[in-house]
Amino acid sequence: MKQILIQDTNGNLRKELRDFHVALTTQLRDWGLADAAQVVTVADIGIYQKGIVAKVLPEGFVYVGLEVKHVPEIIEKTIQHGEKIASLAFEKKNKQLRLVLRNCGRIDPENFNDYVANDGYQGLVKALEMGPERVIEEMKKSGLRGRGGAGFPTWMKWNITRAVPGEVKYIICNGDEGDPGAYMDRSVLEGDPNSVIEGLMIGGLAIGASQGVFYIRAEYPLAIERIQKAINECYARGLLGQNILGSNFNFDIEIRLGAGAFVCGEETALISSVEGLRGYPRPRPPFPSVRGLWEKPTAINNVETLATVPYILFHGGEAFGKIGIEGSTGTKVFALTGKVRNSGLVEVPMGITLREVVFDIGGGVLNNRAIKAIQTGGPSGGVIPEQFFDTPIGYESLQKLGSIMGSGGMIVLDENDCMVDISKFYLGFCVDESCGKCAPCRIGGTQMLAILKRISDGKGVDDDLKKLNEIAMAMQKASLCGLGQTAPNPVLSTLKYFEAEYKAHVVDKKCASGKCVKLVxxxxxxxxxxxxxxxxxxxxxxxxxxxxxxxxxxxxxxxxxxxxxxxxxxxxxxxxx
Amino acid sequence: MVVETLVEDVFKVVERWKDKRGNLIMVLHDVQDRYGYVPREAALEVSRQLDVPLARIYEVLTFYNYFKLTPPGKFNISVCLGTACYLKGAPALIDEIRHLLHVEEGQTTKDGLFHLQIVRCLGCCGLAPVITVKHKVYSAVKRGDVAKIIAEHSSQKVEA
Incomplete structure (x- = not known):
């Protein structure tokens, strides 16, 4: 028996839906096929803005834009003969490209052989054959840039660290994913731990380090467990330790845990934390590439970056460089969340537009509300209003819009979200997480937050918006580390695009979305x-x-x-x- | 808090880490895993055995959010306040818990049963808003569900 699932349209096209449903059931009966097919209305099939949508099981044909006139054809061809009607069928274009998440959900992360069977450690084998210089050369061809947020070219980081003289060097995997609203690192660490270990080993080989460190949030116990297990497996198989795979490359890895401090994602603060100290950032230069962990040259790479490395070595830098756009090659994983219908991790080639990610992959806004903006980059990023949704995603293009790529949080805001409230939320986060070492961040953040609170309480004064801008500028210029320098970004970008909304709060004492409770x-x-x-x-x-x-x-x-x-x-x- | 095995417990931890540089945070993690928080007695013992001044230990303990200095409640209610959860109504959940249990953030109920903790992103934004109680994850929680979740755990106490 077949099943015909009809997607409920949630109130739209109500009459058309009912007519279609009635026509389908009555005609099935007329054809004497009432027992051959069951008609069910379901809440969601996952296709929107395409009229009436139905799915026929067990074949799995999906038909869109259905009308009553299509019913006889569906019954005759599909129900009776199991044929697909090409003119009605919906072919989903897969806009995602999974390189970093290539194994996530496909292999058993705790089974070492599963990873090996999927080209695992082949990148390392190639890297050992090529030697450090050619590995860096290959990375240069790939154009891979750091996926942690700043987008520094990975080959350059490795090259600089390699060039610094010194016997002892370190490479650290930054798994301190603190950005609220992003969780791709956790997924990779948990879903494909060996790919990150392989990436770390290749990086170690390239810069001439024999010691690698995983710095992982203590809040991710499963990730820690799986990485530890994978490391143990590597030691048992001779992939870690002395003379790896018969070469003269020696490499050891240990795990250090974070303890809940956002600032430790900043590389110099991370180093302090690995050394067992408070996670205070240090002035740069000297950069960690020159003087890092225990004063030795150190390369620090993000989880997603390292998980990409084995793929690049195995498939070649040139092939990877062809994906994406000039200046921003390869793919990026985004955590698509907020008021979006299908939330979750998506991996897309660079150069795809924001609209495609949110509407084609994400299925648009929840409850058919109007979209207001997309927030990228977390507490260091900014909002992008709808008129820019057709911008291709890249490091520079997002920066031009006043936001950043960041670690890959992508949060959809709808008409019910208040921009003053959003910037208050992000700034509150940064003030909470500021380590307090330098004054611009410690004092500036607190003052800006006080102004925002005043505005949302309806006590804002005319001068406030100007003051926000001034303090923001001072923080950007004078803060010691990235946290303070970028903390004003959410405020500045909301001010840039939604100044009218701020003014409504300050002058008219109104909050249209109703989020600022004292104003409604x-x-x-x-x-x-x-x-x-x-x-x-x-x-x-x-x-x-x-x-x-x-x-x-x-x-x-x-x-x-x-x-x-x-x-x-x-x-x-x-x-x- | 007095635990008879305190000296041995700390010794075991220190033994594991003493040859590693920058081991203090890892030692404190192990101590917290053992007791659920870092009691002052344990911090003193770590100071003695590692030969690190107590001030250095508290410098670290007070900097990082993850370390707790007071005993946690029997059931730790963690409300996620990451961006996705925030937008989808986590503040209302916190209000509701405050209202029902008469506790503020970081406090434990008088009977020592529930501890309210606000966390920054549990890393499952697709399920927002999220509450976890003793490793059990509740997703897409609505204000009306909070009482049910609390009841589920307070009844466990009666059975035990």
Whole structure:
């Protein structure tokens, strides 16, 4: 028996959907096929803005843009004969390209042989044959840039570290993924630990280090467990230790744990933390490439970068360099979250547009609301409004828009999100995580946050926006490390694109989205109220009273502006001002 | 807190790490794994055995969020306040927990049962908003679910 799944359109095309459903069931009966196919309405098939969508099982054909007139054809061809109707079929173009996540979800991460069977450690074998100079040459051809955020060319980092004289050198894998809203590093560490280890070994070979360190957040216990297990397997098989694979390359790896400090993602702070100290950043220069861990030359690479390295060595730098666009080659993993329909990790070639990522892969905005902006780069990044969604993704192109690539958080904001609230959230995060060593970050951040709080409380003054800009500028110029230098970015970019919204808060004392609770008030329109009492039941402050006959009303003195009555009212009787 | 095996416990940890440079954070991680937090007695013992001044140990302990100086509750409620969770309504969940348990962030209920912790991104933003209680992950939590989640765990206590 076949099943025909029809996607519920959530209120749109209601009549068309009903007509189609009725036509399908009645005609199936007329054809005497009522028992041959079951018609089911399902919540979601995953295709949107294509009219009525149906899926036929077990074949898995997906038809879009359906109308009543298509019913006979579907019954005859597909239900009776199991044929696909090409003119109705929806062919999903796969816009993702999985290089970093090539093994995630496909192999058993705890099974060493699974990784080896999927070209595992072949990149290392090639690297050993090629020798350090040619490995760096290959990396140069690939054009790979650091995936941790700043986008420094990986080959250059390795080349500089290699050129610094010294017997002892270190290479560190930065797995201190602290950006709220990004989790690609965790996925790779947990899903394909050996690829990161292989990348670290190749990096070690290239710079002439015989000691590698994994610095991983303690909050990721499974990642730690799997990396440790993979390291043990490597030792047992002679892939780590002395004379690896019969060569004269020696390499050891140990794990060090982070302990919940965002600033430790900054490379000099990370080094302090590995040394067992407070995670304070140090002035640069000297850069870690010259004087890093225990004062020795040190290369620090991000998890995603290292996971890409074996792929580049195995398939060649040139092949990798052809993916993506000039200046930003290869692929990038994004954590697509927020108000998007399909949230999750996506890996796309550079040069794809933001619109394609959010709408074609992500399926658009949740609940069909209007999109307001996309936030990239986490607390160091900025927002990008809709008019720029057709920009191809690359390090420079995002920077031009006032945001950054960052570690790959991509958060969709809809019309219900308040920009003042968003920048307050990100800045609050940075103030919380500021280590306090340098004054611009410690004091500047706190002052900016105080101004933002004032604005969202309705006590903003005319001067505030100018002041925000001034302090931001000082922080960018004078802070010691990346945290302080980039902390004002979310504020600056929201100010740049959504100044009117700030002004509405400061001058009119209004928050259109209702997020700034002190600026909104709720009331109930008597004529629309049906007296159902739902609002009264959810009110945590017991501010809503009434009855079915008298209707309900809000006592503004008791009201805490939580907005729960607004959300729960089905009749539009609760209004926000 | 007095644990009879304290000296041996710390000795075992120190034995494992003493030859490694920059081992302090790792030693403290192991101590916290053992006790659930870093008791002052243990910090003193680490200071003695590692020959590191106590001030250096507290310098590290107080810098990093992960280290706890007071005993955690029996059930640790961690509410994620990463960006995705924030946008999808985590602040309302925190309000609800505060309201139900009468605790502020970082506090434990008087009966020592629940501890409210706010964390920055648990790394599962696709499931936002997320709450974890003793390693159990609750995804797409709504305000109305909070009471149920708490009840689920307080009833466990009665059974035990």
């Amino acid at each position: 008030s709720y009331s109930i329109i008597k004529d629309k109220c049906t007296g159902c009492g739902m609002c009264g039941r959810v009110c945590p402050a017991i501010a809503i009273t009434g009855s079915r006959a008298d209707k309900y009303s809000i006592n503004t003195e008791k009201c805490v502006s939580c907005g729960q009555c607004f959300d729960v009212c089905k009749f539009g009787a609760v209004v926000r001002q």
